[in-house]
Amino acid sequence: MAAIATAAALSLPISLQRSCKITSSKKAIKKGFRVYAVFGEESSLGDKKSQWGTLFDVEDPRSKVPQCKGKFLDIYQALEVARYDIQYCDWRARQDLLTIMVLHEKVVEVLNPLAREFKSIGTMKKELAELQGELAQAHKQVHISETRVAAALDKLAYMEELVNDKLLDDRTATEPNVASFSSPSTLSSDTVKKKLPQKSLDVSGPVQPYHPCLKNFWYPIAFSSDLKDDTMIPIECFEEPWVLFRGKNGNPGCVQNTCAHRACPLHLGSVNEGRIQCPYHGWEYTTDGKCEKMPSTRLLNAKIRSLSCLEQEGMIWIWPGDDPPMATLPSLQPPSGFQIHAEIVMELPVEHGLLLDNLLDLAHAPFTHTSTFAKGWTVPSLVKFLTPASGLQGYWDPYPIDMEFRPPCMVLSTIGISKPGKLEGQSTKECTTHLHQLHVCIPSSRNKTRLLYRMSLDFAPVLKHIPFMHYLWRHFAEQVLNEDLRLVIGQQERMINGANIWNLPVSYDKLGVRYRLWRKALEQGAKQLPFSKPM
16 A cells, blocks of 8 residues: 555664764774764754765655645545655654754764863763753653654554455444544544544353354364274264264264263264264164164164264364255365374363454464464564455465464464574565464364364475374474463453453454454354355
8 A cells, every 4th residue: 555655665764873973084082981072073953964865854744734634534535644644753753863863963072082171070061961951852752753653553554454444334324434634743642542443342241152053064073083993082062062983984973972872971982883882781873873773672763963974185074053064165275285294183171262363363472472483573563464355364464474264163374484483584475484274163162162283384294204293293282372371261261251352453453353243243144244255
C-alpha cells in the first residue's frame, strides 16, 4: 500500500546517525573527557544542516496536510492523512536529532581545552548547567515524538486493516464505515484509540456444549502408524468415548467405547480376527458396531454406535456429525519436497478453541518461547499477519512463516529457517530450508483437547534414519507446548470465571479473530460461512 511504502521510505536511516566527533585538519587535542577540540570553526543550526547533507534537508509537511479536522473521510482520504502523519513524525524526529547534535557541539565547545584557559570555573559550570537543561528538554521532545510515531503506526495499521480486511460488515448496520481524523500535529495516542473502534469478540464464561454443526466435518483422529492390526486406540470426541481398531480387511473402524451388555470399556479388551472383544463377558463387535459373538448365551441382535471412518495419507478420519459425510477428505500432506520426520499425539487439559487461538498467534513467540525455538529472537517494532480479504491463510511479517487455518480444527504452517533458533529472509520463498507443521486440535471435551502434531522437513533426510530420533522430537515438542500450556491454562481458568479472552484484539490477532468469527457463524447456523468461497 502507498502509505506503507511511504512510511518505509521516510523512516529515519539509523545508519546515518553518526558519532558527533568532529575533527579539523588544523589540529586536534584529546583529553580525559574523550572530547575532540575544534579550532577556528563556528557553527549554527543552518551550518549543521549543510554539514550533514540531506539527512536534515526535509521540508516541514504541515503546510501540505489536507484540512480535514472534524470531517468524515472515506478510507482512501484517511490513508492520505495517515501518510502525512508518517511524514510529520519523520520530519519531527530529524529536527529532534539535529537539536541534540547541535547541543552536543556546544558541550564540546564549552569543554574545549583552549576555552577553559579564558573562562572561570563558575562560568563553565553555568554554561554546562544551561546546556544540560536544554538537552533534557530535547530528550523530552524525543519521547513526545516516539509517542507520535506510536499513534501514527496505530492509525496506519488500522487503515491497512480496513482496506485489506472486510471484517466490519457487522458494523455497517449501526455505524458508517468511515473514520474521522484531525491533523497529525494535534492527535494524541489516547485520541487515536478512542477514534479507532476495535472489533469486539466475547469469549467468556464456562465452555458451552458443542454445537451440532461443529460435528459435521471430517476429523483426523489418529495416525495410521499408531493403529496396528491387534491394537486399539481409545479416544474422546465431543465428550463421547470411542475406540479405533482394524477390521478383518485391515480397514479402520470407530465404535462406541461402551459394551452393549454392561457398559464395560471395550478398549480394555482385545482384537480377535477383526472384532473388538469386551474384557467382561467376551462379546465381540465388528467395525460397524454389530455384535457377532456372545459366548455362554444365545446370540441376540445387539449393536453399538459406530462412526464413518476412513484412512487417507497416513491418517485415520472420523465423521462425528449427524449429517451425511462429505464424499471426499481434505488433503493434509506436506508440500512437495518435504519428508515427514515426526508424528506425535498428546492429550492436553485445555478447550480446543483456546489451543487454536494460541497456534494461530505468532506474535507471542519472542516472549513465551524464550527457552526453545524463539530463543534469541528480537522483538519487532511491528508484527503483522497479511492475508487476503476473504481467507483463512496468509503470512507473517517480519517472520518468514506462512500459516493457514483449515476448518474445522487444523493449523498448517511453513517456516523458513537457517539453523535452530534462527530465522532468515523476509518470506518463506527467500529461505533455503523449511520446516512444515500440522496441528490438529480435536475437541475431546469442553476442557480437553487431543492434539495431533506432524513435523516435516525439506532438508536433512538422514535424520529419519537416526535411532530414537522420534524421542528427541517428542521431547522438543513437549518443551514448546509446556511453555504455552501454563499460559493457556491460566486463560482458561479466567475465562470460566467470566474474563473475556478476546477483550482487545489488535492487528496481529487477525487470523485468530477470523477463526472465532468463522466458528461463531457456524454455531449460529449461517448459510454461508465467512472467509470461505460460496458453495
